[in-house]
Amino acid sequence: MDIPTDLKHKPVIVAEGYDRIDGRSAYDSDAKGLSLGLAQWNDRGRVDISAKVWRHTGEKWSRQSEELPLHRVLDLAILVCRSMRYLREEGYRYPRGYDEADPTIDRIGLQGDAMTLSVCTDNDHIDGDLRLLQDALARDGELLGERIRVLSALLQDM
Structure with a gap:
């Protein structure tokens, strides 16, 4: 499952398939990927980098996905x-x-x-x-x- 690139957080470096190695939830995790990219809260003329955990419910990308400044x-x-x-x-x-x-x-x-x-x-x-x-x-x-x-x-x- 590919991390979406059409949302506000713009992935630059990704770790897809994270659900296979997500600690005790490995192979049964809704955390499908990690990314470093351009933060969703960027203002005009200012670029911040963030890390994001991409969660998927099985049907859609979850609002519980977390984005954190590095x-x-x-x-x-x-x-x-x-x-x-x-x-x-x-x-x-x-x-x-x-x-x-x-x-x-x-x-x-x-x-x-x-x-x-x-x-x-x-x-x-x-x-x-x-x-x-x-x-x-x-x-x-x-x-x-x-x-x-x-x-x-x-x-x-x-």
Whole structure:
């Protein structure tokens, strides 16, 4: 199934057939492709690049397809990697999986400020939800590890 080129997001580089490798949903996913292209929100004279996950219901392209600016895609990758490292190497030191006095995981400098990562203590079910997150990461360790190794190798090459 070819990614459409007649919509507002204009694909430039595509990864079609993504449904075959979409994590735990592989071969049964509505995410049919990924693309880098010209963002749908571009204003006259200004061009932004975005990444898009193309979802298909089986009958038509879905409105639930997601388009993200590239910096957000990278920020999400930073969030995932740093969170995994925290849960694997640091969180286990605390009885609840995090420091209750200071739930901050890290401050990562970006654009003259910092992205602060912390355990969401406003969540009324944080203890159980944190365990569920850890369990899911452990269950998907091979899936995620493969992608992180590929990303790491690409970053090293750059």
